[in-house]
Amino acid sequence: MAVVLRPSLAMKLMHEVSLALVQDGEADLSSRQLAILLTIYLEPPPHHVRDLARKLGVTKPVITRALDSMGKLDLVSRRRDENDRRDVVIQRTVAGALAVERLGDLVTAKAAALPP
Amino acid sequence: MAVVLRPSLAMKLMHEVSLALVQDGEADLSSRQLAILLTIYLEPPPHHVRDLARKLGVTKPVITRALDSMGKLDLVSRRRDENDRRDVVIQRTVAGALAVERLGDLVTAKAAALPP
DNA sequence: GCCGTTTAATACGGGTCCGTAACGAGTTCC
DNA sequence: GGAACTCGTTACGGACCCGTATTAAACGGC
Numbered sequence: 665m666a667v668v669l670r671p672s673l674a675m676k677l678m679h680e681v682s683l684a685l686v687q688d689g690e691a692d693l694s695s696r697q698l699a700i701l702l703t704i705y706l707e708p709p710p711h712h713v714r715d716l717a718r719k720l721g722v723t724k725p726v727i728t729r730a731l732d733s734m735g736k737l738d739l740v741s742r743r744r745d746e747n748d749r750r751d752v753v754i755q756r757t758v759a760g761a762l763a764v765e766r767l768g769d770l771v772t773a774k775a776a777a778l779p780p
Numbered sequence: 781m782a783v784v785l786r787p788s789l790a791m792k793l794m795h796e797v798s799l800a801l802v803q804d805g806e807a808d809l810s811s812r813q814l815a816i817l818l819t820i821y822l823e824p825p826p827h828h829v830r831d832l833a834r835k836l837g838v839t840k841p842v843i844t845r846a847l848d849s850m851g852k853l854d855l856v857s858r859r860r861d862e863n864d865r866r867d868v869v870i871q872r873t874v875a876g877a878l879a880v881e882r883l884g885d886l887v888t889a890k891a892a893a894l895p896p
Numbered sequence: 897g898c899c900g901t902t903t904a905a906t907a908c909g910g911g912t913c914c915g916t917a918a919c920g921a922g923t924t925c926c
Numbered sequence: 927g928g929a930a931c932t933c934g935t936t937a938c939g940g941a942c943c944c945g946t947a948t949t950a951a952a953c954g955g956c
Binding site for chain 1: 905
C-alpha cells in the first residue's frame with residue numbers, strides 16, 4: 665500500500681503548496697516547466713528534447729524554450745551527445761537538485777501539518 | 781496526526797500530478813490562478829479582491845485579471861456587495877466546484893498509486 | 897557522394913500575464 | 927457638501943509562452 669489521502673485533504677495540501685509557491689515569489693516556473701524539471705530529476709537519464717516533448721504531449725520548441733529559461737536559472741544544463749551529435753542530453757545541476765529537494769521538503773511539511 | 785509523506789514520495793507525487801495536469805491539456809491555469817481558485821473554494825467566504833491580493837502577496841490587478849480569466853471559464857463569479865457597493869464578493873460556481881473536486885480526486889489517485 | 901530522415905534550434909505572429917500608474921465609483925468624516 | 931480615503935478596474939509598455947513553419951547540422955542507407 666501507499667499514501668492514504670482523502671480528496672478533501674488532497675485539496676487542502678494542493679492549496680497550501682500552491683499558496684506557499686506563489687507567496688515566496690521565488691521560482692516563477694510555469695506548470696510545464698515544473699513538469700519538465702521534475703521529470704529530469706526523478707526519472708532515470710538520459711533525457712532528450714524529443715522524449716520530453718512526447719511525454720508531456722507538447723511540441724519540441726516548448727521544451728527547447730523551457731530549457732533555455734531554466735538554464736538561465738541554472739536549474740538544468742545541456743550537452744551535445746558525442747555519439748550522435750544531433751542529440752542534446754539534458755543534465756542536472758546542483759542548483760536544480762536543491763530546488764527539487766526544497767519542493768519535496770515543502771510538500772512533506774505541508775502534508776505533516778494537515779488536520780487528521 | 782496527519783499525512784505521512786517522505787520527501788522522495790512527495791516529489792514523486794508532485795511529478796505525477798503536474799504531468800497529469802499538463803498532459804490532459806485541459807485547465808491551463810497559471811500557478812497563481814490555481815492558488816486563487818483553491819483559496820476561494822477551500823477557505824470560508826466571503827472573499828474580496830483585496831483579501832486575495834494580500835494573502836497571495838500580489839497586486840490587485842493580478843486578482844482582477846485572474847477572476848476575468850476564470851470567470852470566462854465559469855470557474856468563479858462576482859457580485860457587487862449591496863451593503864458597500866465598492867466591494868466585490870467573489871462567488872463559487874458549480875463548474876468551479878467540480879473542477880476543484882476533480883483535482884482532489886486526481887491527487888488522491890496519484891497518492892494511492894505511489895510505491896510503498 | 898547523395899538523398900531522405902531525424903534532431904534541436906530559430907523566426908514569426910498571436911496571445912496571456914505582469915507591475916505601475918491612473919481612473920471612476922462609493923464611502924466616511926467633518 | 928466637500929475632502930480624504932478605499933475599492934475594484936482599466937490603460938500601458940514590457941516580458942514571457944505558445945504552435946506552426948522553417949532552418950541547419952548530423953546521421954544512415956544506398
